[in-house]
Amino acid sequence: MANIFELPDDLLAALIESFPCRDAQIRALATLLYPRAAPCRNLIIHGTEATGKSAVTARLLEALSSASSSSSSGNDAPPLFNHAVVKSVECVTARHLYERAVALVGDALRWEGRTATTTIGRCETVAALTVELTKMLKYDQPQERDSRFVLVFDGIDRQREAPPTLLPALARLSEIIPNLTTIFILTAPSPSLLRVSSVPQLYFPPYTKSEYITILSRPPYLPPPLPNTTPQETTDLWARFAAAVHDALAKPASRSLPGLARSCAALWPRFTAPVAAGTHRAREFTKLLVAARAYFQDEAVLEPGITLAKGPISISTATKTGEKEARSSSKDLAALLPPTARLLLIAAYLASHNAPRHDQTIFSTWHSGRRRRGGGGIAHHITKKAKHRKIARKLLGPSAFVLERMVAIYAATRQEWLNDENDGPENQPTVDGDVGMAIATLASLRLLIRVGGAGGAGDTMDRGGKWRVGVGWEVVRGVGRSMGVEVEEWLVE
Incomplete structure (x- = not known):
């Protein structure tokens, strides 16, 4: 018994040589398109950008059309295989897409009903498109019934001004025109994309x-x-x-x-x-x-x-x-930011990388009556107890914190970090305009990133708003050293 599948192996071998690592997709696509194999009515080709979907499809269709034209040369029989590719990126509206499809199909078939003096009429709906394609793709002769025409809509999911029923309507074209195969090339199809059951899908995975x-x-x-x-x-x-x-x-x-x-x-x-x-x-x-x-x-x-x-x-x-x-990125940042903004940036880094349960131990003067300059401080003693941690906290990603906590760390450490001995009780830091301006500056520079609220928007001085620091360890260490602060002494590992 003869094999019903007759794929052009020589043609496919040359195509596989041109597109390495896509042999499975090429053979599957040829099987679903070639008239003497297993042609289908509709086909969805999907995959991410730059995976060879459009290039492989276009080259395969050109090769199959050329082989069909050469085999039918010398007789009056029409080509067994023909195709047209409509690129949605070149079509401004849905009407432009319809008229472009009719024009490309007419050019591919060299349709006798379209002369050099006639132009494509108005084609504003899928119904008008169906009428025009039916005129050109209606095969009456017995030798024409085995012919196949492939109409490709490349990037159809990005078509501008497309009606919601565009793809389901285009999928019905092959039901009205028996010898038509419609290909939809897109990125990610939805389960009910064409609203037609049993539509084969060919996936082009990203390259490894x-x-x-x-x-x-x-x-x-x-x-x-x-x-x-x-x-x-x-x-x-x-x-x-x-x-x-x-x-x-x-x-x-x-x-x-x-x-x-x-x-x-x-x-x-x-x-x-x-x-x-x-x-x-x-x-x-x-x-x-x-x-x-x-x-x-x-x-x-x-x-x-x-x-x-x-x-x-x-x-x-x-x-x-x-x-x-x-090394100079942190120095430039320290030179550009005012002292209040630098202190708040350090406080934000500590709030992102220290657990809240350690705040009272590290920053409270009730627990520590001495300054921590020059000697590891309480954070150093906590580090000795937490020996089970295998990765330094400063190497981990920043976690979110409440704005009120960052301001509290700033208020608790400002006097020591600035080393201001004459700062009396009346000059103790409060959430004043300078602090608010500094927070707004850090937020505008993306050094502080708001993670709470609708889309990160909202009042900057909302005490319950959640933030995270937007700089890494090298930058914060440079900013701290510009003020004589060793930030590592205040980190709990």
Whole structure:
């Protein structure tokens, strides 16, 4: 018994070679579209951005159409397979989408009813679209009944001014036109998207790390050989380099294949500069990674518009520059903020990283009658008791605190931190306008982040509002040292 499935294996092999790591999706898509396999009426292709949905679909349809046209050449039979791709990003309104679809289908079929002097009429509804497509895709001859036309709506979930019944209505086109297959390419389909049962869905998952490296190790991403290096050594170094870039920048800068490729292209000349200079060999990957670690931490390399470099920079100079910038960020912040804002920022950090049950022990003068300058203080003794903690609290993420607690810490420590011996009872700190202005300043600079209320909005001086500190340990330590305060002595580990 002959096999009813007749997929063009040679064509698919060439397509799989062009799109590595997508062979399963290519074969499934060809099976659901090719007329001599198992063609379906509607098909949903979904996946996140830059996973090859549109590119694979377009190339496969072009290849199947070309193979069908070449097989039917020399006789009067129409092509067995044809297609049209409608991109929603190019359509301003739903009417524009309908008219664009009619025009593309007419161009693909070279429809005789449309001459050079005629234009597409008004097509404002799906009903009008159905009428126009039925005229062009109505096959009456016996040899035409095995033909297939694929209409693709790319990015249809982002169509502007789309009516709520757009997708269910488009899914009914294949019920009226038997030889039509409608493909919907989108990001994340809902369970009742088309309101039609038994609609096959083809998922394009995000690339994994190994798939990223496999794709980047092939043309056109593979770089030319380095000087005094064999092509194989360059390929091996490029593969290890791409893996390091993925691990360092996958979340912030390389969420997709184009993003990772751009990051690798920007970092590769700087990473291989010691190899070109002859100071390192291509096999010394660890030494190259240590020498170029500053580039993996500098956003200006990936976004040249942030900082314009003047001339070439050596590896040692760039490393020292990155370390100086990391140390100078806290110094610049300490110089810009007034004393009240700096004290409140330190109090906010302590409120985010110390448990509330330790506040009375650390900050109350009733429990501690002496100053804590120069000697670990009560926080140091509490640290000795809490030996079960394996991770330092300052390395953990900040937790939310109530504004009243931060102001209480500020009021309890202000006199000691400022070392003001002449500060009498009449000058004790209160929640006055200076404190309110400082809190507003820290909030506007995102150094204090409001986490309570509707969307983070509300009264800044609401005593019950919840906040968290927006800076890390290095910044707070620099701000504290600018005022002679060792913040680490006030942390309970």
